[in-house]
Amino acid sequence: MNIIPRISLIIYLKHMKHERQIRKFGHIVSTNRQDRFVVMYINEAEADDVVNKLMKLKYVKHVEGSPYKYLKKTYEKEQHEIM
Template sequence: MEIISRTSLIIYLKHMKHERQIRKFGHIVHSNRQKRFVIMYINESDADQIVSKLMGLKYVMQIEGSPYKTLKKNYERERHEYS
């Protein structure tokens, strides 16, 4: 079984009624009605095509990539923990 690399997008919408139309582009894992955004997972190989299609839609205000890949994941002990 091959693992497909995926990435998440944070998509800000003008109205949440358009959430249903966005489902065809990827897998929605979270949506916030009050702040009007959707977090969606998409295949990393198709990311450029999907982002360009989403930006062409009238009801999409902004798209952000997830910052997870740029975060530091190796933690070291701090000096005060040694004693």
């Protein structure tokens, strides 16, 4: 079984009624109706094509990649823990 690398996109919409049309581009994980954004997972290999297609849609305001990939995941001990 191969695990396909995926990335998370945060897509800001003009109206939430367009959420249904966005579903064909990937797997929607979360939506926020108040701030009008959708969090979606897509395959990493197709990421550039999908982002370009999303930006061409007139109801999409902005597309961001999730910063999780670039966060530091190893932690050092704090000074108060060493003593």
